[in-house]
Amino acid sequence: MSKLETAGDEGDTGDEGDAGGIGGTGEVPADVRALIGVEQYPEEGDFPVERGYIWTSCASVENGNPLFWDDDVAAELTEGPIAPPSMLSVWFRPHHWAPARTADHLPLKVHFDLKERFGLPEAVMTDNTIVFYEPVRPGDRIHTRQVLRSVSEEKTTRLGTGRFWVIDVEYANQSDLIVGVESYTGFGYRRSGSGS
Amino acid sequence: MTTEPLLIFGEIAEGDRLPTLGYDVTATTVVLGALATRDWRPMHHDKDFAVNRNGTRDIFLNTPNQAAWFERYITDWTGPHGRLGRVTFRMKGSVFPGDTMSFDAVVDGVGVDETGCGWVDVDVTLSVDGDVKTTCQAHVAIPVDPSDNPWARRGDRWKP
Numbered sequence: 001m002s003k004l005e006t007a008g009d010e011g012d013t014g015d016e017g018d019a020g021g022i023g024g025t026g027e028v029p030a031d032v033r034a035l036i037g038v039e040q041y042p043e044e045g046d047f048p049v050e051r052g053y054i055w056t057s058c059a060s061v062e063n064g065n066p067l068f069w070d071d072d073v074a075a076e077l078t079e080g081p082i083a084p085p086s087m088l089s090v091w092f093r094p095h096h097w098a099p100a101r102t103a104d105h106l107p108l109k110v111h112f113d114l115k116e117r118f119g120l121p122e123a124v125m126t127d128n129t130i131v132f133y134e135p136v137r138p139g140d141r142i143h144t145r146q147v148l149r150s151v152s153e154e155k156t157t158r159l160g161t162g163r164f165w166v167i168d169v170e171y172a173n174q175s176d177l178i179v180g181v182e183s184y185t186g187f188g189y190r191r192s193g194s195g196s
Numbered sequence: 197m198t199t200e201p202l203l204i205f206g207e208i209a210e211g212d213r214l215p216t217l218g219y220d221v222t223a224t225t226v227v228l229g230a231l232a233t234r235d236w237r238p239m240h241h242d243k244d245f246a247v248n249r250n251g252t253r254d255i256f257l258n259t260p261n262q263a264a265w266f267e268r269y270i271t272d273w274t275g276p277h278g279r280l281g282r283v284t285f286r287m288k289g290s291v292f293p294g295d296t297m298s299f300d301a302v303v304d305g306v307g308v309d310e311t312g313c314g315w316v317d318v319d320v321t322l323s324v325d326g327d328v329k330t331t332c333q334a335h336v337a338i339p340v341d342p343s344d345n346p347w348a349r350r351g352d353r354w355k356p
Contacts (some may be wrong), residue, residue: 009243026313043304056231056232057264058233058264058268059234060225060228060229060230060231060232060261060264061229061261061267061268062219062268063264063267063268063271064272065268065272065276066199066276067276073199074274076198076199077199077276077277077345077347078347084264084267085267085279085280086260086263086267086280086283087233087264088265089205089233089260090232090233090234093233093234093235094234095234096234096236125287126286127284127285127286128284128285128286128287129282129284129285129302130263130282130284131281131282131284131356132280132281132282132356133277133354133356134205134350135347144251162286164344
């Protein structure tokens with residue numbers, strides 16, 4: 001499952017972000033509280049940022065921004081070629097196959113850890129915010145880590161009963177400069193009427 | 197040769213509407229978008245899987261590629277000087293081959309931060325037949341004058 005598994009990717013699962021939620025039971029256990037703010041699952045990208053993929057992305061949406069196609073404009077405005085900011089997470093998705101690949105890719109592992117920890121079989125991503133910092137450039141080696149920011153008490157929405165959580169995925173380049181931070185709000189839940 | 201900004205901060209006011217972008221989605225659009233984002237999940241290229249396993253009516257546009265569409269839509273308006281600072285997506289429904297996507301946006305805030313950077317907030321919607329599929333709130337830096345370049349901002353001078 002991609003790290004950008006979302007409500008939209010799972011079909012019309014409801015606009016639970018607006019649901020707000022009612023009630024408020026089930027305090028956050030100490031072992032989960034202890035993970036808040038802790039950097040987890042550091043990962044190195046499989047390959048450096050490359051221009052070919054930048055052009056593939058631009059072609060897929062017919063993006064003619066000269067920053068990505070005209071080296072003179074890129075030299076003038078961005079001190080050389082950069083990647084479209086929206087490609088941030090692309091640099092972390094592996095190729096479909098690689099020789100002797102052994103390590104598992106762990107996109108948004110913290111999200112799945114929380115589902116398991118709380119025994120919540122269903123989950124949707126309600127919001128996805130990306131903040132962009134240092135531009136990503138061809139040749140960059142990007143690394144990432146996941147940080148749990150918050151976990152709510154138990155809440156009941158139209159989808160069911162569960163918890164909201166916010167996870168940051170931080171991306172940094174080879175100089176350890178932050179290039180971007182993605183924040184995901186997830187809602188792990190049990191459908192109304194189903195047993196725990 | 198100097199590239200002139202396409203859009204200057206002072207030319208933008210709250211309530212301004214961006215030009216609509218319409219695009220007819222085909223299976224190629226969806227598959228190309230999935231591969232361009234290295235998203236190999238079958239519901240974005242295999243109709244049989246999408247229909248029989250996911251229960252959707254067809255393959256559908258993946259979220260990372262929608263992000264690329266939103267960026268293209270916004271920077272078509274700002275020109276190359278426009279620099280995305282922050283985007284928030286909310287997914288409400290799926291986009292399928294045969295749909296005509298419509299991107300529309302309204303400016304819902306303008307301001308200059310303490311570093312002198314000009315910021316514009318735009319609310320963008322991706323809709324199909326008037327049905328909103330995805331919303332994107334974008335916080336975009338725009339040159340405050342023809343000599344300004346938001347891309348030159350680093351460190352403490354870039355507060356997205």
